[in-house]
Amino acid sequence: MSAPARSQASFILGAAALLALASTIVLGLGLPPTLEQGPYARLIAIHPPLAWAAYLAFGVTALTSVLYLWPRTRSRVWDRVAVSSAEVGVVFTALTLVTGSIWGRPTWGVWWTWDARLTSTALLLALFLGYLALRGVQTDVHTRAKRSAIAALVAVIDVPIVHLSVDWWRTLHQGRSLAQLTPQSDLDGSYVAVMLLGFVAMTLVYGWLLIERYRVEALDEHFQDQGLDLALEERRAEGEPVAAR
């Protein structure tokens, strides 16, 4: 196996992602402040797109995990895509929580609230941190791939149950859901446009990060294989003078 090189497609995608992200930021900062939320409403340009990219990433992880577990499509490619996507997804989920928190502090007055959506997002993050911890364990490649794929599926199955339970929990003890406070309904046209651009930008960023993370994973495996070969050769070289005597 030769070391995977950076492809031209990745370069083009990376450039497009950078361009889209830069224009989202510039246009997003240019949005007029709203009456109720002031400048913080501008976070809508990146917060929902970040959440979308996180869901997309975990969806890809679940799908590729199934593909790995199904004997007819089993390939280490799916394992690498699954872990790459999960890692990118964890970053996006964390950023979703951080941007939400930054918005929540001035708007709701608190950094964190036990709202149903917040709580299930935090648990989603914890579930996939567990997945990454399992995937990071040094053991036989196939054992690790299979166990991680099963863990990803169990985590994904858990998501609707988690969501339902926290939804019931919060809507019972708190009159109205905080989700109603999102300024979706009376959004100005320019906000919608920038948010849509944000969705495109985050999807491109996700795609680019996925490709590059996949390359790193493949390189890592490559060098681990090569490292073993090297070590074997060194041991052989040590043995040779003795054999010659």
Next chain:
Amino acid sequence: MWRDAALVAGKDLRIEARSRVATNQVAPFAVLVLVLFGFALDPDRGILSRASAGLFWVAVLFSALLAVQRSFAIEAVDGGGDGLRLLGLDPAGIFMGKAAAVFVELAALELLLTVGIVVLYGVELGGAGLMVATAAVATLGLAAAGTVYGALSAGLRVRETLLPLLLLPVLAPVLLSATRAWEVALGTSVDDGWRWVQLLAVFAVVYLTFGLVGFGALMEES
């Protein structure tokens, strides 16, 4: 499958009965957790009795971690896991057996902890039907999900630290639902407790099914 399950469950429970790890270590640990909550919270103002349902289930959750850890530790010594595979037992049966053993251990522990919250927190029990039904389905879910994750982390060098990280977020809905249902039963909250029991039942069915189908794949390697 059922015969295999009974064999494995019998074996696990016999080991626990003879080694006394569950009675001498896990059970005292669970009671200790209850005592620690007493130190952490103010015991005189009724906080403990109001929060007793949640504290009870947190103590059960921590003990479940130990029980699952233990359930797979006994297979790790003397090639027990290989032995199980070589016996030609049905993997679904092994899963059911291990889960059943964990279920029995946890059920016994819950009984002890119930006495614990009555004595230590001054809780007055009520709604026996709802309490028992909740405990039964919640424990089934804990045992099933715990056994799946126990197998996932079995044999890995970092399993002691990995298992809690993997298992606790998955068990969050069980903690939540069981706590709400018990709050209703104990009279600290007004709600439809049986709805939570249904959710717990869904959780248990999902993880039992997953274990029955997927345990073979987890057993065949490593």
